[in-house]
Amino acid sequence: MTVFEPVLLRRRGLDRSFDLDVYERSGGYRALRKALTSLSPQEVMDEVSASGLRGRGGAGFPTGRKWSFIPTDAPVKYLAVNADESEPGTFNNRVFIDADPHALLEGILLCCYAVGIGAAYIYIRGENLAGARALERAVAQARARGYVGGKILGTAFSCEVHVFRGAGAYICGEETALLESIEGRRPQPRSRPPFPAVVGLFGRPTVINNVETLACVPDIVDRGAAWFKTIGPEAAPGPKIYCLSGHVRRPGVYEQPMGTPLRELIEEHAGGIRGGRRIGFVIPGAAASTALVESELDVPMDYDSLRKVGTELGAGGIAVMDETVCIVETLERFARFFRHESCGKCVPCREGTVWQHLVLERLASGTGDTRDVEVLRDVSQQLVGRTLCALGAFAAAPQLGALRKFPEHFAAHAAGRCPLREAMTLA
Ligand SMILES: Cc1cc2nc3c(=O)[nH]c(=O)nc-3n(C[C@H](O)[C@H](O)[C@H](O)COP(=O)(O)O)c2cc1C
Numbered sequence: 001m002t003v004f005e006p007v008l009l010r011r012r013g014l015d016r017s018f019d020l021d022v023y024e025r026s027g028g029y030r031a032l033r034k035a036l037t038s039l040s041p042q043e044v045m046d047e048v049s050a051s052g053l054r055g056r057g058g059a060g061f062p063t064g065r066k067w068s069f070i071p072t073d074a075p076v077k078y079l080a081v082n083a084d085e086s087e088p089g090t091f092n093n094r095v096f097i098d099a100d101p102h103a104l105l106e107g108i109l110l111c112c113y114a115v116g117i118g119a120a121y122i123y124i125r126g127e128n129l130a131g132a133r134a135l136e137r138a139v140a141q142a143r144a145r146g147y148v149g150g151k152i153l154g155t156a157f158s159c160e161v162h163v164f165r166g167a168g169a170y171i172c173g174e175e176t177a178l179l180e181s182i183e184g185r186r187p188q189p190r191s192r193p194p195f196p197a198v199v200g201l202f203g204r205p206t207v208i209n210n211v212e213t214l215a216c217v218p219d220i221v222d223r224g225a226a227w228f229k230t231i232g233p234e235a236a237p238g239p240k241i242y243c244l245s246g247h248v249r250r251p252g253v254y255e256q257p258m259g260t261p262l263r264e265l266i267e268e269h270a271g272g273i274r275g276g277r278r279i280g281f282v283i284p285g286a287a288a289s290t291a292l293v294e295s296e297l298d299v300p301m302d303y304d305s306l307r308k309v310g311t312e313l314g315a316g317g318i319a320v321m322d323e324t325v326c327i328v329e330t331l332e333r334f335a336r337f338f339r340h341e342s343c344g345k346c347v348p349c350r351e352g353t354v355w356q357h358l359v360l361e362r363l364a365s366g367t368g369d370t371r372d373v374e375v376l377r378d379v380s381q382q383l384v385g386r387t388l389c390a391l392g393a394f395a396a397a398p399q400l401g402a403l404r405k406f407p408e409h410f411a412a413h414a415a416g417r418c419p420l421r422e423a424m425t426l427a
């Protein structure tokens with residue numbers, strides 16, 4: 001097994017790791033102090049750009065480039081921190097916030113300094129009460145010690161940080177729905193253009209970044225872009241927190257370099273499949289990604305390598321299913337999730353996710369036929385590129401991928417049979 005010294009989760013085992021004293025004793029706020037006393041905002045932005053950091057929320061957009069889109073002369077700008085994390089099987093932000101809320105805060109302050117932002121909103125899913133409290137406590141501690149508020153560390157830089165609890169819906173994590181939610185409206189995505197970098201929160205230019213993205217920033221400023229680039233692949237450097245769930249012996253979070261092979265994560269870190277069974281299929285990037293089969297598990301877990309094999313990294317939520325799990329039944333659950341979470345603003349998604357679920361219910365229960373398979377294919381294709389936000393494409397991806405890769409399972413279900421159930425009955 002490759003031994004990797006954790007970067008993002010290095011304080012997790014420390015007693016009271018969430019406390020400001022512990023954070024400071026272990027090098028915390030050193031990067032902020034360095035930036036405020038010896039680096040210009042542009043130098044901080046240049047360092048983040050040079051590091052090659054790409055957004056950990058799923059799309060993998062270069063972070064430095066995103067920051068550079070914000071007009072420098074805008075009098076008011078905001079940062080919205082995406083801590084919504086509502087996708088099943090994804091829990092890396094939650095674990096990070098519980099363990100090290102000050103590291104997120106330091107990343108936020110460095111981003112605000114680089115971009116010239118005076119206020120940040122951390123948007124956290126309402127049900128994650130423990131996370132919201134950890135952040136509120138960290139903000140209060142940081143304010144009392146001069147890291148948040150007016151004239152930070154005696155410099156001209158001032159920044160407020162607010163913790164905002166969302167109402168709890170998957171769509172709240174979509175960046176423009178998140179902005180609507182903070183503004184007190186129903187969380188439905190906005191049409192673009194204009195993009196949030198121009199017209200964002202309260203009509204002002206806004207950066208939106210994921211928790212794990214910002215968590216990488218203090219170490220980039222402290223240890224330098226060149227150090228960051230020594231971790232993981234050149235096109236997507238840095239550490240990554242992977243979440244493993246399902247039929248593995250040791251489910252949990254594992255921090256490894258971006259690009260770690262999926263097989264290594266499953267077999268070495270998570271202890272392999274439990275109960276002496278074999279792998280059935282693996283969902284590499286939570287509900288919006290295409291399942292992979294055993295022969296594909298050597299793929300490096302980074303954005304580009306996964307796209308080459310027709311799937312996505314997402315936020316790094318890996319669900320491992322053993323040989324007893326039926327792909328059609330799993331897809332029925334995904335479709336139920338997307339049907340429930342569609343905000344209903346645009347027709348292809350509002351109608352399409354309902355139809356996906358209806359035909360999958362029939363197929364999974366053995367009451368469907370080949371027309372249902374064709375409806376699933378047709379409706380899923382209509383979801384790609386025709387919706388206001390990416391949830392439509394997310395709902396389509398696992399279905400279209402599985403129709404391509406597991407045609408025999410769909411054919412069997414269309415004939416009222418489940419090959420897996422038959423195999424289990426015979427055994
Ligand atoms: C339906 C939907 C849900 C999303 N949920 C999240 C989320 O919970 N957290 C997140 O960081 N990004 C989420 N995203 C992606 C965000 O829209 C956005 O791309 C991301 O926060 C940008 O941050 P990054 O550049 O640091 O990755 C979601 C996107 C969609 C379409």
Ligand code: SF4
Nearest residue numbers: 344345346349387389
């Ligand atoms: S794609 Fe779905 S979730 Fe996104 S705006 Fe349209 S209806 Fe809402």
